Amino acid sequence: MLQLKIFKMITFFNILVVINLCFNLSASSTNEIKHQIKVIHKGISLTEHTECILVELQDEEGKPQEFYMDVESVVCGDKQCRVDLVRIYWDKFGRYDRLELPEGIELEKAGGEFFSAIDYDKLNTILKDKNSPLQDVYKSEIVGTIASEGIDAMTGATILVERSAYVQGAVWTCYSLWHWAHSEAKKIIRNITGDAYSISELQYLLQQNNHQHFAIEQLTRRKDFSKRTNELMLRAIEVNTELLKPSLPYWENAPKLIYLNAMQQLIPHANKTNRLLCFNAILQTSQNPSPDFFNELNLPVHKLTYQEIDLFLRILIEKNGITQEGISQLFALLYSNDFLIARRVFWFLKEQKLSKLQEHQINKFHQKWKDKL
Incomplete structure (x- = not known):
């Protein structure tokens, strides 16, 4: 009887060892x-x-x-x-x-x-x-x-x-x-980790200060252009303006309507650096915004630097974004305190189809500053 009990104990112990070994092997294979x-x-x-x-x-x-x-x-x-x-x-x-x-x-x-x-x-x-x-x-x-x-x-x-x-x-x-x-x-590791996270987990990381760049990168890679992600992306950029640059590939790869809507929200309130980033992105984009996009941009032209104005005018030309409404807004810059801006706008407007009143304003500017043009 005693021998039987010992045999059962040994057998039970061996079973535990086997189970433990199998568990460890399984854990090892899944954890590495x-x-x-x-x-x-x-x-x-x-x-x-x-x-x-x-x-x-x-x-x-x-x-x-x-x-x-x-x-x-x-x-x-x-x-x-x-x-x-x-x-x-x-x-x-x-x-x-x-x-x-x-x-x-x-x-x-x-x-x-x-x-x-x-x-x-x-x-x-x-x-x-x-x-x-x-x-x-x-x-x-x-x-x-x-x-x-x-x-x-x-x-x-x-x-x-x-x-x-x-x-x-x-x-x-x-x-x-x-x-x-x-x-x-490094990039391979980031992508492996990104694949292991759900969209909702990446959206959560987008709201955390330490991992926003990673979240933007992976949401871009996953091509998640949902309304929720769009809103979180714009909110994150509003809080931390340095996130605009890494977010540009996301917007560029988004559907056209999402891209244009994001630019219309980002540009008016951006600082100079970010506005230039957006302008360059629009200049190079394959999205091809319509003239109405520029009319609805609500651009604070009187606050723009010469570099911004020059780039914006190049965009209007290359993207066929010139409209009568836009031309009317630019006329105010002929009276800019920065003569370089006024002169740049003058040469741009001189090439456009103008009303008689506008032609009169252009001629008046030319007469006043002809020695500096």
């Missing part, structure tokens, strides 16, 4: 997803992609939590560098998070010297800087010489990057890792 990707690494090739394995780590709900990729620590330009396999982590929005080394591995500087704690801190700071000067340097501009700093160096003749942009004696390492951390993997 491997993506085969191709990226351009400036230190390897400017034209040919390198195949990599990007690993997605998911949370309990199956949403992306973070990503990592195992890469070579250095793309060696002088064939004398020590190369180790290291792991780069990004957060779910494609921002570099950290660098991890295998146990027993240390990064090396010139002369076989290992990185110090200060060097690792500096490297981490460098990798977090998405605008590092390293982004503009080509591999051919970095040359390792034993005479200068040893196996991983930059020659004195070709120092094109300030010293704060790299760890002394480890230029190749900093250069290689930075271009891994800021490769196309």
Whole structure:
């Protein structure tokens, strides 16, 4: 009887072990997803992609939590560098998070010297800087010489990057890792995360200060031009005017009516910078607004700078937006305190079909300022 009880206990224990093992295997397979990707690494090739394995780590709900990729620590330009396999982590929005080394591995500087704690801190700071000067340097501009700093160096003749942009004696390492951390993997990560979010979740992020750029990017990619998203987009831009620029691709890809309605709402209340952005967008758009669009724009022409006026007049010409109503509004600018604006408008109006009264005003302006025209 005792033996039977022991046998049952052992059997039950074994079943629990199997269940636990199966659960762990299942959790592992669902929480770690491997993506085969191709990226351009400036230190390897400017034209040919390198195949990599990007690993997605998911949370309990199956949403992306973070990503990592195992890469070579250095793309060696002088064939004398020590190369180790290291792991780069990004957060779910494609921002570099950290660098991890295998146990027993240390990064090396010139002369076989290992990185110090200060060097690792500096490297981490460098990798977090998405605008590092390293982004503009080509591999051919970095040359390792034993005479200068040893196996991983930059020659004195070709120092094109300030010293704060790299760890002394480890230029190749900093250069290689930075271009891994800021490769196309970032965009791929953002898109994977974007695909994992519903439209309503992206709309929620659009209302949060920290992730609005991501939300705009992904809603544009998902082509969600719903009324709710339009309203949230306009509201977000109203609160934070810096969001107008990243939102332009969204409006450009929207149906024509949505695009024109957004421009009519954004332009009148925009600052100079954003108004110029909108004007340039209209100049380049394939949406082709009708003349009525310009009549209904409610543009505060008396507040515009010369640059804005010049661009707006170019738009009217190229987009066939010239109307009698628009011409009448522009006549007021002949009396602008800024003579450059008045002169620019004069030459524009002189080429238009005018009423007799308007022709009289043009002639009067010409007589007064003919020596400056």
